[in-house]
Amino acid sequence: MQRRSLLAGAALAATVSAPALAQAQPTIRWRMPSSFPKSLDTVFGGATAIGDIVRKLTDGRFTITPFAAGELMPPLAVLDGVQNRSVECGHTAGFYYVGKEPALAFDTGIPFGMTPRQHQAWMIHGGGLQMMREIYDRFDAVQIPCGNTGAQMGGWLRKEIKRVEDFQGLRMRVPGLLGRVYAKLGATPLQLAAADVYPALEKGTLDAVEFVGPYDDEKLGLAKVARYYYGPGVMELGASLCFIANKKAWAELPDSYRAALEAACAQAGAEMLAKYDVGNVPALKRLVGSGARLGYWSKPIMEAMHKATQEVLKEEAAANPLFAKVHDKWREFLDEQLVWAAVNDGAAEQFMLGTRRSASVAR
Amino acid sequence: MQRRSLLAGAALAATVSAPALAQAQPTIRWRMPSSFPKSLDTVFGGATAIGDIVRKLTDGRFTITPFAAGELMPPLAVLDGVQNRSVECGHTAGFYYVGKEPALAFDTGIPFGMTPRQHQAWMIHGGGLQMMREIYDRFDAVQIPCGNTGAQMGGWLRKEIKRVEDFQGLRMRVPGLLGRVYAKLGATPLQLAAADVYPALEKGTLDAVEFVGPYDDEKLGLAKVARYYYGPGVMELGASLCFIANKKAWAELPDSYRAALEAACAQAGAEMLAKYDVGNVPALKRLVGSGARLGYWSKPIMEAMHKATQEVLKEEAAANPLFAKVHDKWREFLDEQLVWAAVNDGAAEQFMLGTRRSASVAR
Numbered sequence: 001m002q003r004r005s006l007l008a009g010a011a012l013a014a015t016v017s018a019p020a021l022a023q024a025q026p027t028i029r030w031r032m033p034s035s036f037p038k039s040l041d042t043v044f045g046g047a048t049a050i051g052d053i054v055r056k057l058t059d060g061r062f063t064i065t066p067f068a069a070g071e072l073m074p075p076l077a078v079l080d081g082v083q084n085r086s087v088e089c090g091h092t093a094g095f096y097y098v099g100k101e102p103a104l105a106f107d108t109g110i111p112f113g114m115t116p117r118q119h120q121a122w123m124i125h126g127g128g129l130q131m132m133r134e135i136y137d138r139f140d141a142v143q144i145p146c147g148n149t150g151a152q153m154g155g156w157l158r159k160e161i162k163r164v165e166d167f168q169g170l171r172m173r174v175p176g177l178l179g180r181v182y183a184k185l186g187a188t189p190l191q192l193a194a195a196d197v198y199p200a201l202e203k204g205t206l207d208a209v210e211f212v213g214p215y216d217d218e219k220l221g222l223a224k225v226a227r228y229y230y231g232p233g234v235m236e237l238g239a240s241l242c243f244i245a246n247k248k249a250w251a252e253l254p255d256s257y258r259a260a261l262e263a264a265c266a267q268a269g270a271e272m273l274a275k276y277d278v279g280n281v282p283a284l285k286r287l288v289g290s291g292a293r294l295g296y297w298s299k300p301i302m303e304a305m306h307k308a309t310q311e312v313l314k315e316e317a318a319a320n321p322l323f324a325k326v327h328d329k330w331r332e333f334l335d336e337q338l339v340w341a342a343v344n345d346g347a348a349e350q351f352m353l354g355t356r357r358s359a360s361v362a363r
Numbered sequence: 364m365q366r367r368s369l370l371a372g373a374a375l376a377a378t379v380s381a382p383a384l385a386q387a388q389p390t391i392r393w394r395m396p397s398s399f400p401k402s403l404d405t406v407f408g409g410a411t412a413i414g415d416i417v418r419k420l421t422d423g424r425f426t427i428t429p430f431a432a433g434e435l436m437p438p439l440a441v442l443d444g445v446q447n448r449s450v451e452c453g454h455t456a457g458f459y460y461v462g463k464e465p466a467l468a469f470d471t472g473i474p475f476g477m478t479p480r481q482h483q484a485w486m487i488h489g490g491g492l493q494m495m496r497e498i499y500d501r502f503d504a505v506q507i508p509c510g511n512t513g514a515q516m517g518g519w520l521r522k523e524i525k526r527v528e529d530f531q532g533l534r535m536r537v538p539g540l541l542g543r544v545y546a547k548l549g550a551t552p553l554q555l556a557a558a559d560v561y562p563a564l565e566k567g568t569l570d571a572v573e574f575v576g577p578y579d580d581e582k583l584g585l586a587k588v589a590r591y592y593y594g595p596g597v598m599e600l601g602a603s604l605c606f607i608a609n610k611k612a613w614a615e616l617p618d619s620y621r622a623a624l625e626a627a628c629a630q631a632g633a634e635m636l637a638k639y640d641v642g643n644v645p646a647l648k649r650l651v652g653s654g655a656r657l658g659y660w661s662k663p664i665m666e667a668m669h670k671a672t673q674e675v676l677k678e679e680a681a682a683n684p685l686f687a688k689v690h691d692k693w694r695e696f697l698d699e700q701l702v703w704a705a706v707n708d709g710a711a712e713q714f715m716l717g718t719r720r721s722a723s724v725a726r
């Protein structure tokens with residue numbers, strides 16, 4: 001009976017849209033390494049969410065199994081794995097691959113850059129996605145933006161930073177472009193495995209570390225060894241993550257499975273940012289309650305960071321025509337968005353900051 | 364041959380997941396009236412996008428046809444149409460139905476409220492969606508947030524507003540809660556059909572009108588009859604729209620079609636906000652180029668608006684326990700978000716406003 005109604009159903013649907021039905025049939029299993037550990041349940045959760053949503057959308061026919069950083073390949077080798085099709089897809093961040101192509105920094109975010117909303121507008125209707133996809137195409141990959149952390153905190157420091165001069169000689173764990181900006185302020189950017197950060201801060205062989213935000217940072221217990229927690233997140237107003245698929249594997253998918261991935265990334269991405277936004281404040285309060293001292297970069301410090309950032313971007317653009325091209329378009333878009341922010345949204349939000357009733361951990 | 368491979372495909376899939384395949388079969392056609400006219404291609408485009416995405420996700424088996432405001436029913440009767448199942452679903456805004464239940468204002472946004480990002484966080488992980496769904500359930504409807512306009516401009520005025528006293532006697536087309544706030548400042552809120560706005564401003568029987576933002580407002584040509592265009596959008600930091608489905612029609616859907624609607628609304632919603640963000644600045648520049656004068660509410664004016672808003676909310680809460688309950692939770696969430704904005708994202712964004720190179724239409 002069950003089988004009979006099944007066949008009847010199939011025949012009925014076939015009269016309506018036979019090719020579509022045929023396309024909907026294949027059972028496909030993909031593996032999706034993440035660049036993030038399970039302990040970062042927000043960003044690793046992005047990969048889990050993509051798999052869950054796609055499974056629901058395809059009635060369980062298209063299953064994508066997430067793997068935490070290191071389970072299948074090193075965390076920063078996800079693009080390589082996708083390129084050589086040792087896996088079909090992955091969840092990662094473009095700026096991990098600036099060694100391959102510096103312009104991939106724009107896929108994630110750069111210092112003094114875009115908010116998650118501005119970045120999303122640039123991607124969807126501002127030409128950003130098209131430029132990024134052209135770059136990923138060289139690595140035989142197709143990219144879909146998926147998730148954002150929101151602005152990240154400036155980081156944890158063992159001492160107070162009152163003046164730009166206080167960065168002199170500071171040994172700081174901070175990656176990529178951010179590291180180059182801090183270097184211009186006199187700091188020494190270092191690469192250090194995550195597990196080595198706590199003991200190095202404790203011993204005093206490391207002075208500072210840039211990580212994510214309260215929700216994630218709380219898990220590291222850094223307040224015990226570097227009590228000053230600096231903001232605001234001008235050096236990283238957002239970090240946009242992405243799903244990437246091997247180009248041939250992507251092309252082999254039925255249309256509806258590709259649509260499922262696009263929609264799943266939109267939904268999983270919205271959920272990730274919401275989870276950070278909801279989780280950061282209670283975590284921040286707990287951190288402050290347990291002894292972290294909230295610090296704010298002074299205006300002269302932010303101005304020095306901004307100036308150093310422009311120098312780094314200019315150097316990079318001079319050395320790399322593609323970086324220069326993307327940067328020009330990106331900058332033009334950001335300038336437009338800042339006009340709108342000054343006229344409307346940003347100005348309204350600024351007024352709102354003055355209306356808050358609770359000021360327990362804020363300025 | 365075609366038929367044979369089809370059946371073979373169906374049999375193969377059936378061995379993997381027979382119940383899922385059975386669920387995936389039905390061809391379903393729904394009608395989706397929008398509360399918005401086709402001329403507002405961003406918000407009406409939200410309905411079109413939902414239909415397009417769901418069709419792709421279901422290989423054309425689930426088709427949802429959008430209808431512009433008035434084609435099937437009056438624009439503000441969409442919830443009634445969904446409740447009595449004269450249509451299966453609709454795309455609308457909760458605050459159109461505050462006459463039925465005042466707390467539905469929170470589904471869309473209220474003066475001095477949340478940004479699109481804060482609202483999304485409240486909905487997804489802050490308990491907002493659950494509260495809103497409990498309300499819609501009384502109208503036999505299931506709600507999914509879908510799209511946001513971003514902060515709306517304060518509106519078009521025939522004269523400059525320099526002091527709070529300048530609102531005295533101002534005849535202003537402005538709906539609902541916003542109208543009650545302006546009334547406390549001395550204005551007279553009026554209800555007027557959209558088509559009557561331009562001639563009334565021209566004749567001088569109307570002094571001001573609140574609409575959306577540059578991208579939409581440009582189409583109305585209001586600068587010719589009310590040249591002062593005021594911001595920032597403190598009275599409406601966002602307007603969240605929603606998809607609603609009849610509860611029984613929703614329950615009859617296969618799981619994968621319900622998942623398709625959830626994912627489609629996330630994707631269509633992101634696209635809508637991006638389209639506004641990208642379109643507003645060029646439209647604003649054209650408006651200013653054609654004679655509109657950009658005005659800014661002074662701080663004392665925004666403070667008076669804020670105070671009047673708190674009075675209106677207090678009155679509403681006193682008259683309506685459900686409104687009071689939702690307002691308390693909503694307020695608590697917003698306060699937390701404002702702490703985070705002050706510490707990190709909002710403070711960083713504020714610094715960014717000072718870095719912009721182009722200041723053509725901004726303060």
